[in-house]
Amino acid sequence: MVNSDQEQAEVISACLLAGRILVENGSEISRAVDTMERIAKNAGMDSVQLFVTVTGIMLSVDNQPNAQVAGISHRTIDLDKVARVNELSREFAVHKIKLSQMVSRLDEIDNNTPTFPFWQKLLASGLLSAVLLIVFTKEFIDAPAGFVIGAIGYAVFYFFNRQFKVQFISEFFASLVIGILAALAVKLGLGVYLDNIIIGGVMPLVPGVPITNAVRDTVAGNLISGPARAVEALLSSIAIGCGIVCVLHFL
Known part of the structure; x- marks a missing residue:
């Protein structure tokens, strides 16, 4: 279970970042939704509501007054990033990494994934x-x-x-x-x-x-x-x- 507002904010940040990376780099919407739901559930947050489109992601948590939004301004095809996010989600599901490590690695995937020359x-x-x-x-x-x-x-x-x-x-x-x-x-x-x-x-x-x-x-x-x-x-x-x-x- 998520025990504090800080932990809850970290879970939401991880979900939004993972979803944004997936949608921006060529993933289908159902994959992005499934990955975000799994991250939230494995972090102990079951009451997550998602609305995902190709231009933005909206996430809300029961008993919380405000929804969180991540805008998507550009889209490309980089299936390497999609595969890396999926693998990271699996590692988090089997408790090989902690939530803070996942957020850090998601940020690394988003900004520092090598591309072909x-x-x-x-x-x-x-x-x-x-x-x-x-x-x-x-x-x-x-x-x-x-x-x-x-x-x-x-x-x-x-x-x-x-x-x-x-x-x-x-x-x-x-x-x-x-x-x-x-x-x-x-x-x-x-x-x-x-x-x-x-x-x-x-x-x-x-x-x-x-x-x-x-x-x-x-x-x-x-x-x-x-x-x-x-x-x-x-x-x-x-x-x-x-x-x-x-x-x-x-x-």
């Missing part, structure tokens, strides 16, 4: 483009062009996203560059099928995780977060499509 992301994007081009089109001849153009497209997306912080604009310009480069590759004889190169090149931009989470949240009954994520994925798809259409219109 840019060149590795670039290489992975190129490989993804080339491999999926082969998988979807059954053609190998355009794989080298797909590799290079997919990597360049991701680099454009990365640059614009860091500069403007608006994902849809970044995806539009990245797909625009992909379309232009694909057309040039075919014209210069470096590629054969324009459609195949474009299909491979845009694969790193496709919002696969948001679409999956939108379906899972909707099926789980989260009728606010599910449609909201579906709209977000739809806008990303429209931005990508508009960039390609702009290029094809002038060919």
Whole structure:
């Protein structure tokens, strides 16, 4: 049982921080709710009420006058952070760590989790483009062009996203560059099928995780977060499509 207001505040802080990290980094809402409830229960606080969306988390405790809120201002995909929070929750459940240690480690996960260097992301994007081009089109001849153009497209997306912080604009310009480069590759004889190169090149931009989470949240009954994520994925798809259409219109 939680025996003091200070302990209760620490539990609430841990729940909100864990939930925020999960939602910000690509977790479905049901996972975030389940993790927060488990943390509270394992800390001896059973009377927790949660309301979680993709833009904020609200937590209240019975017999307490005020609810606590954590805003979510940005979202990305970092499943390493999601896995680390889940593992930390399991360690707390079996009493391997104390509550104060969990809060400290959650803060470390939030601020100091290492990420892959840019060149590795670039290489992975190129490989993804080339491999999926082969998988979807059954053609190998355009794989080298797909590799290079997919990597360049991701680099454009990365640059614009860091500069403007608006994902849809970044995806539009990245797909625009992909379309232009694909057309040039075919014209210069470096590629054969324009459609195949474009299909491979845009694969790193496709919002696969948001679409999956939108379906899972909707099926789980989260009728606010599910449609909201579906709209977000739809806008990303429209931005990508508009960039390609702009290029094809002038060919």
